[in-house]
Amino acid sequence: MLLTITDVHKSYANGRPILNGVSLSLDHGQTLALTGESGSGKSTLLNLAGALDIFDAGEISLGGTNLSTLDDTGRAALRRERVALVFQQFNLIPSLTVGQNLSLHARLASKHDPDWCDHLADKLGLRDLLDRFPENLSGGQQQRVAIGRALAPRPSLLLADEPTGNLDEVASTNVLDLMLALVAETSAALLLVTHSQDIATRLDQQVRLSGGLIS
Template sequence: MANTLLDMRDIRKSYPSDDGPQHVLNGVSLHLDAGETLALTGESGSGKSTLLHLAGGLDQPDSGEILLGGRDISDMDDAARAAVRRHSVGLVFQQFNLVPSLTVGANIALQARLADRHDPAFCDALSGRLGLSDLLHRYPEQLSGGQQQRVAIARALAPRPALILADEPTGNLDEATGDSVLTLLLDLVRETDAGLLMVTHSPRLANRLSRRMHLTLGALSVA
């Protein structure tokens, strides 16, 4: 029997604007099983990033339920959602959010240390697979945008999270490097039975995942 990792039920989310509430998600429902990969596509502004933020407990819905590992995180306070996120979720967003005062190696290990799951050998292996082994003693300001993106990906994967949420994780990489990074993400899902929910504008990359859904005008459909 499949083990449901993420279950979002009838999620609605709006934001205030000068013209009244701007409805972004209108009754969205999706589920993701452990070991499954799901590509989320849609036009810019369709609510893809909002959905990802809600799935990771970075924001709360106006209504609906979000179950992560069987726990309802939709009504949790900020501290409780942060604790769940720290132990269960790996976030890869377009903003790298690297700590400028830490070396590459320390940035990669940061999330795993916070989750009490730091494995130096695994961090070294991740660094090698992402082409970062020679950069571990540098600082973020000494890296290119593509290199910083790879560091952010390594940091998210280092704790071996149950759920990986990735917003255009290869957007700052050339095609060959992007393909290899996606291969690493898919390998990690297979090796650890994690789940991957990935936002992408690339049909080619989306087709490498096990399922595809499309977000239009706040509603989801099978792609």
């Protein structure tokens, strides 16, 4: 398995538990939707899988690397080289063009491939927008740039937290279609947090987080 989460526990700073022994696994090329009520710990679990936060107990392994053994430098390297994240907020750099935003993460990871970035631009319908700045794009266009930026380094694992939450229904469908097609093309694994059952049913697997546990 690419990603293995085993009996993971996490509490807030005040000691209140949010994850009470969560376990799941995901392999290369698989897609999994994580659903649940607001405050159920979905984003927390996503952040733990992406080495953005530290869990209290249990084990998370990505490609054979035990995340609990990594220091801050190791976690940063893992995020830079093997994991990519897409959020509800697009988080594009306003002073960079679409083309520069698209290639940014790949360049930081020393994995920039101009041909692959060109392919992503074509697939995502960004070819004619490469010289524009984010402020001149629609929400759907900005999210397509964010997806391309995430996939430019060819990550093993793509984590997406409500990636269509700020989009209308048409843009949401288009963005999801493109994301799933590109994930399939790269054989990356996708763990996606969503409140939408319609979106969840588009993925290979669905699990629900409730009371700090997978149900």
